[in-house]
Amino acid sequence: MRKFIATAVLALTFALNASAQLPSVTLKDITGKTVRTDTLSNDGKPFIISFFATWCKPCNRELTAISEVYDEWREETGVKVIAVSIDQAQNINKVKPLVDNNGWEYDVLLDPNSDLKRALGIQMIPYVLIVDGKGNIVYKHNGYTDGAEVELIEKVRELQK
Numbered sequence: 001m002r003k004f005i006a007t008a009v010l011a012l013t014f015a016l017n018a019s020a021q022l023p024s025v026t027l028k029d030i031t032g033k034t035v036r037t038d039t040l041s042n043d044g045k046p047f048i049i050s051f052f053a054t055w056c057k058p059c060n061r062e063l064t065a066i067s068e069v070y071d072e073w074r075e076e077t078g079v080k081v082i083a084v085s086i087d088q089a090q091n092i093n094k095v096k097p098l099v100d101n102n103g104w105e106y107d108v109l110l111d112p113n114s115d116l117k118r119a120l121g122i123q124m125i126p127y128v129l130i131v132d133g134k135g136n137i138v139y140k141h142n143g144y145t146d147g148a149e150v151e152l153i154e155k156v157r158e159l160q161k
Contacts, residue, residue: 020137023119027084030096030108037109037116044133045078046159048152050106051117051127053087054094059126060102062144067104069149079156081106086117086125128152132159 024038040047050066052059063083066073073079083106085095092112099108111117120129122142130139130152139155141148 021135022131022137023116025111025116025119027109027111027116030099030110035109038135040082040131041135042078042080042131042133045080046133046138046156047080047082047131048156049082049084049129049131051084051086051111051122051125053085053125054091054098055087056125058144060098061146062126062128062149063104063106064102065146065149066152067102067106069153070105073153073156077153077156077160079153082109083107084109084111084116086111086114088112130155130159 022037022040024036027035027037029035040049048066050059050063052063054060066081070081083099083104085092085108087095087110089112092110095108095110099106109116117125117127124142126144127142128140129137132138138159141151
């Protein structure tokens, strides 16, 4: 029984630490250009993917909070933020005005059919992933509370050690 428990704990630890790659889903960016998600990168540096919707107040608070420190983050770590809207097709025209009005300097992708959201098994937004410089998903978090962006940058800093 002890061997079984030890093996189960080791397997679980490995599973939790094993990093997954981004699935291959074809989306469009905010300008209409086609983007394959498995090719997203940041020149060998980490990047953050934040799933949001125009109607999601916590999502918008999170992206606004990140925006306030984004220049410092980029200067310090080179991190890039990619915001993925899950707004459905009938609301997709609200995404660009929201991004522009908030001055968000993120790459913005549109996932109107929730293809990427579904491929990653995401149930709720806001949802954030950190992808390391090799393309591995190394951190996942859902929900937002004020100050949660501090944990995000700490995780990015850890990747640089």
